[in-house]
Amino acid sequence: MRVLIVDDEPLARTRLAALLAGCSDVDVVGSVGDGEAAIDAVGECQPDVLLLDINMPGISGTALAQRLAGSKRPLVVFCTAYESHALHAFELGAVDYLLKPVRLERLNEALQRARLRLQQAPGDTGGYLHGRLRGEQVRVALDDVISLLAEEKYVVVQHRGGQLLLEDSLRQLEDAYPDTLIRLHRNCLVPAQRLIGLKTLTDGRVLARLGGTELMPEVSRRNLPALRKLLRMG
Structure with a gap:
C-alpha cells in the first residue's frame, strides 16, 4: 500500500x-x-x-x-x-x-x-457539499448538484432533492473543486458534467442548457469562450 x-x-x-x-x-x-x-x-x-x-x-x-x-x-x-x-x-x-x-x-x-x-470499493470516494437545511447540518453528493447561485450571504445549491444553503463563497467552492465546477457568470457555478449546450437568444444573451433540469442560467460574455471550448472537447 x-x-x-x-x-x-x-x-x-x-x-x-x-x-x-x-x-x-x-x-x-x-x-x-x-x-x-x-x-x-x-x-x-x-x-x-x-x-x-x-x-x-x-x-x-x-x-x-x-x-x-x-x-x-x-x-x-x-x-x-x-x-x-x-x-x-x-x-x-x-x-x-x-x-x-x-x-x-x-x-x-x-x-x-x-x-x-x-x-x-476501490475508487469509491465521491465528494460532498456540506450546508444547512432548516437549521440542520446536511450534505449533498456532488453528483446530485445542478447549480450553485450566490445570494447575499449564502450560496444556494440546487440539487436533485431540493435546495441547500452554504456559507462558503463561490470562489472557495471553485478553488476546492476546480475539475468539477465551472463558472457561468460571477454569481453562478454548475458541475461541468451538467453542461450539455448553449442557447443564444434574439437579444444576444446566451443561456446554458443543463442536463436533468429545465433551469437555464445566463452565461456571461467573459466565460462564454471557455464554455464553448469545453463543449467542443466533449
Whole structure:
C-alpha cells in the first residue's frame, strides 16, 4: 500500500515515517509539508492513502481532501492534535481519524481499514457539499448538484432533492473543486458534467442548457469562450 505523509511539522512527518517503517505491506512514497506540494505529490506518486494533517498554512487538510474529491482520490486518514474536527473529517469520507501523538497500534488499525476499503470499493470516494437545511447540518453528493447561485450571504445549491444553503463563497467552492465546477457568470457555478449546450437568444444573451433540469442560467460574455471550448472537447 502506497502512503503519502502530509504535515507542516517536520518532526511529525519524521515520526510518522518511523512508525510506518514498522508496518507491514506499506511503502512511503513521499513526505510533504503543505497542501500545494501534496497536490503535486498525489499526481506524481499515485498514493493509495494520505496521512493528512488538518491545521496547515495555506490549504488546510479538510480543504485538500475536498479539492481531491473524486473517483481517483487517495483514501484519507486524518492525523491531528484536535478532536473537534472529527465529525467533519468523517463527513468528507475519511477512513480514520488519528489523534497526535499517533500510536503504532492505532496507525495499524487505520491502515487495515484502508486496505479493506481498497479491496471492497476501490475508487469509491465521491465528494460532498456540506450546508444547512432548516437549521440542520446536511450534505449533498456532488453528483446530485445542478447549480450553485450566490445570494447575499449564502450560496444556494440546487440539487436533485431540493435546495441547500452554504456559507462558503463561490470562489472557495471553485478553488476546492476546480475539475468539477465551472463558472457561468460571477454569481453562478454548475458541475461541468451538467453542461450539455448553449442557447443564444434574439437579444444576444446566451443561456446554458443543463442536463436533468429545465433551469437555464445566463452565461456571461467573459466565460462564454471557455464554455464553448469545453463543449467542443466533449
